[in-house]
Amino acid sequence: MPDNYFAGYLPILIHIVLVGGLATVIISLSWLIGERKPTRAKMAPYESGMAPVGDARGRFSVQFYLVAMLFILFDVEAVFLYPWAVILRDLGHFGLWEMLVYIAIVLVGFFYVWKKGVLEWGPAAVRSQAASGLRINLRDVQSGVQVDVRFNDQRGGS
Amino acid sequence: MPLPLSIFILVSVIKSAIVLGVLLTAVAYTVWLERKVVGHMQNRWGPTRVGPFGLLQPAADGIKFLFKEDLTPPHVYKPLFIAAPMMALIFALTSISVIPFGNSFTFGPFSVPQFLPFHYEMPFHWGGAVIGPYSIPFQITDVNIGLLMILGVTSMGVYGVALAGWSSNNKYSLLGGLRASAQMVSYEIALGLSLVGVLIQSGSFSLRAIVDAQGGHFWGFIPRWNIFHWQFIGFFIYLMAAYAETNRIPFDLPEAETELVAGYHTEYSAMKFAMFFMAEYTNMITVGCVATLLFFGGWHGPLFGPPLVQALLPVFWFAAKIFCFLFLYIWVRGTLPRFRYDQLMSFGWKFLLPLAIANLVATAIFVAW
Amino acid sequence: MTPVATPFFFYLFAAIMLIGGILVITRKNPVHSALALIVALLAQASIYLMLYAPFVAGVQIILYAGGIMVLFLFVIMLVSIERSMKERQFNSQWVAGTVAAVALGGLFIAVYAKAEKIFPHHAIRITPDELLNTQGVASMLYGQYMFAFEIASLLLLVAIIGAVVMAKKRI
Numbered sequence: 001m002p003d004n005y006f007a008g009y010l011p012i013l014i015h016i017v018l019v020g021g022l023a024t025v026i027i028s029l030s031w032l033i034g035e036r037k038p039t040r041a042k043m044a045p046y047e048s049g050m051a052p053v054g055d056a057r058g059r060f061s062v063q064f065y066l067v068a069m070l071f072i073l074f075d076v077e078a079v080f081l082y083p084w085a086v087i088l089r090d091l092g093h094f095g096l097w098e099m100l101v102y103i104a105i106v107l108v109g110f111f112y113v114w115k116k117g118v119l120e121w122g123p124a125a126v127r128s129q130a131a132s133g134l135r136i137n138l139r140d141v142q143s144g145v146q147v148d149v150r151f152n153d154q155r156g157g158s
Numbered sequence: 159m160p161l162p163l164s165i166f167i168l169v170s171v172i173k174s175a176i177v178l179g180v181l182l183t184a185v186a187y188t189v190w191l192e193r194k195v196v197g198h199m200q201n202r203w204g205p206t207r208v209g210p211f212g213l214l215q216p217a218a219d220g221i222k223f224l225f226k227e228d229l230t231p232p233h234v235y236k237p238l239f240i241a242a243p244m245m246a247l248i249f250a251l252t253s254i255s256v257i258p259f260g261n262s263f264t265f266g267p268f269s270v271p272q273f274l275p276f277h278y279e280m281p282f283h284w285g286g287a288v289i290g291p292y293s294i295p296f297q298i299t300d301v302n303i304g305l306l307m308i309l310g311v312t313s314m315g316v317y318g319v320a321l322a323g324w325s326s327n328n329k330y331s332l333l334g335g336l337r338a339s340a341q342m343v344s345y346e347i348a349l350g351l352s353l354v355g356v357l358i359q360s361g362s363f364s365l366r367a368i369v370d371a372q373g374g375h376f377w378g379f380i381p382r383w384n385i386f387h388w389q390f391i392g393f394f395i396y397l398m399a400a401y402a403e404t405n406r407i408p409f410d411l412p413e414a415e416t417e418l419v420a421g422y423h424t425e426y427s428a429m430k431f432a433m434f435f436m437a438e439y440t441n442m443i444t445v446g447c448v449a450t451l452l453f454f455g456g457w458h459g460p461l462f463g464p465p466l467v468q469a470l471l472p473v474f475w476f477a478a479k480i481f482c483f484l485f486l487y488i489w490v491r492g493t494l495p496r497f498r499y500d501q502l503m504s505f506g507w508k509f510l511l512p513l514a515i516a517n518l519v520a521t522a523i524f525v526a527w
Numbered sequence: 528m529t530p531v532a533t534p535f536f537f538y539l540f541a542a543i544m545l546i547g548g549i550l551v552i553t554r555k556n557p558v559h560s561a562l563a564l565i566v567a568l569l570a571q572a573s574i575y576l577m578l579y580a581p582f583v584a585g586v587q588i589i590l591y592a593g594g595i596m597v598l599f600l601f602v603i604m605l606v607s608i609e610r611s612m613k614e615r616q617f618n619s620q621w622v623a624g625t626v627a628a629v630a631l632g633g634l635f636i637a638v639y640a641k642a643e644k645i646f647p648h649h650a651i652r653i654t655p656d657e658l659l660n661t662q663g664v665a666s667m668l669y670g671q672y673m674f675a676f677e678i679a680s681l682l683l684l685v686a687i688i689g690a691v692v693m694a695k696k697r698i
Binding site: 023044068071119 | 425
Binding site: 075 | 533536576577586589601602661662664665666668669670673676677679680681683684686687688690691695
């Protein structure tokens, strides 16, 4: 094995190239071999036999964006923890206290998010947002998943 | 003794090919196992017709997928509609490249006949026409940031699903893709934090180093695996988060058949659909590998017998542990109902995330005190 | 000792990164732009890897390619493509943009030319040992730069609250 440091990563590159080739081969084989007999019904969007209405793109609940944003922030927090975890044995008490302060500060944010009802979905979300005096645009809520959730709830939960 | 560059590349290509071959076979037979086991759990036989015990069923399925109509409806956004299953499969198959399967395999020294084409690379020890001994690890490559690599590739896995949902231009697909992405990013945090406890105990990102740190026994008989080494809760969190990350029951909301038809792959057919399937099962196997490496001592297990058996036993133990995880996946699928979306979100954010933080703080206090 | 063709890989990844960057601003479809940005970010991670910074490369993939781009894609996925395709690609400020880009490029070239004086050789410490990279970053971060690290947690707190407040107004 070459002693170069970067050479340790060369097999990953080779592997990715191989895997990409494999995926391309699979998809083109299917395209070449599979027969094609398109009919009008087959080509329509599948909506359980109902005639499709409108475009699929719609507005979705802002909660999806909020979850994505919170994900990034907590992911940054987690990434700070990795190198700390690796050398915690060397850092000892000092490192422990350092990180406890850090985690405590981030936890404040976490509980703020919790209390604001951002982590609530479905009927609980509507209740808690109404309780915290937020204006709810019903159309926004309906276009999101929350309608499904309420529908599930009425069935008694599965 | 270091390998020359051309042989190094050749060896890594061969290794990748072997690993991919074994992995894809394992994927096919995991599908068979799932159908068989779930069948027996539901008082059915599962596949029986093709070959003994239906063992040739995966091959038949593959051929059937190839000959099915490869439908690309006119309403989809074509470039991404084709790219999405490829991305899903590529990201799924990439993470195996840093996973070690066992110790290294030593061969040689060999005496090699002179007509082999690569002799110009190694003139100095060529006089005796002997090469080796070479030691080739059971791993495509051992990098120092192996665990980070796996986490990174896992986080990239969202794109295949999200783009499939978006490019299909179908309401069910978009809803499924959106649900899947929100679910995957939510559980990724708990997944990442559950590993911190293991990192504290091993002090390295290298998967090989993490496994090596788990050798030996407590009091002579309990293996020194991380799960017995105060990481039981960490393992629990990892398992839950990984189930959600692979969109498996009880977290299979993105493809909830009763409400979303099939979620993000509603519009897919033939091999493109099969690629999502392969990606999902590959991810299951990867989860089994990582859980084994981080919490169950990797390839550590009792060694006995002649030297060749001793060299291959670790790989066997590793495979056996992964098999247990795959069986657990199927068992859970046969047992649990599906979560509701609000339950899913609150389980991830309000239960697993605080538990993961508590676990890492407890581990840190225990280690650093 | 056989070195792998490092300059070759540097030019390869640099070219991928540049092409990705150009595609980000020239593609009309925002989803394509986002995908080009992901490719550029991955190429950048590879270049970090070549600079003996595997930890930074890993973080680059986890946070940028796998985290922030998910949010971008989330936002883009839900806008109407037909409308954004009709919009003009470059608005009237492209002259100012080009001037700024050229000035920035000039600055980089100047720094590169005077690098010897600005960063004397003895100030650059490279530990070629990959093993030390993560541990080195960690001991610097949690030792010497501990205050900056704690401030980062405050920054995260502000960001969390900011995200909630921003979204609250919209609901």
